[in-house]
Amino acid sequence: MPTRKHLIELPLTRHEIRCILSWREEWLWPDEMRLVNKLRRVLEKAEPLDVSKIQMRILWGWAEEEMGGHLGRPVRSTELRAIVAKLEPLLQ
Numbered sequence: 001m002p003t004r005k006h007l008i009e010l011p012l013t014r015h016e017i018r019c020i021l022s023w024r025e026e027w028l029w030p031d032e033m034r035l036v037n038k039l040r041r042v043l044e045k046a047e048p049l050d051v052s053k054i055q056m057r058i059l060w061g062w063a064e065e066e067m068g069g070h071l072g073r074p075v076r077s078t079e080l081r082a083i084v085a086k087l088e089p090l091l092q
Helices: 014-022 030-045 053-066 078-091
Strands: 007-010 049-051
Touching: 007 053, 007 078, 014 030, 014 078, 030 049, 030 053, 049 053, 053 078
Parallel strands: none
Antiparallel strands: 007 049
8 A cells, every 4th residue: 555654545435434433432542533533534525544553553453343352253244354354464
């Protein structure tokens, strides 16, 4: 994926971003709130989704929680499976 000034552009669809936003109702950390605000802004303005490495790790943590915390378990939804497939290679 292209990077701009240490940012990673995520190729997530609007539907996938909405799914990610549905995973969280509360945010414990300011970094999580900034990420949520960024996801909402991307939906409103249809701009590319560029995230930092920290935000990438937050997204991955949320995905792990959605999968029950264990990546070896079967993924239950098509959306989650698609999101994980896009995030996992970018974690390297």
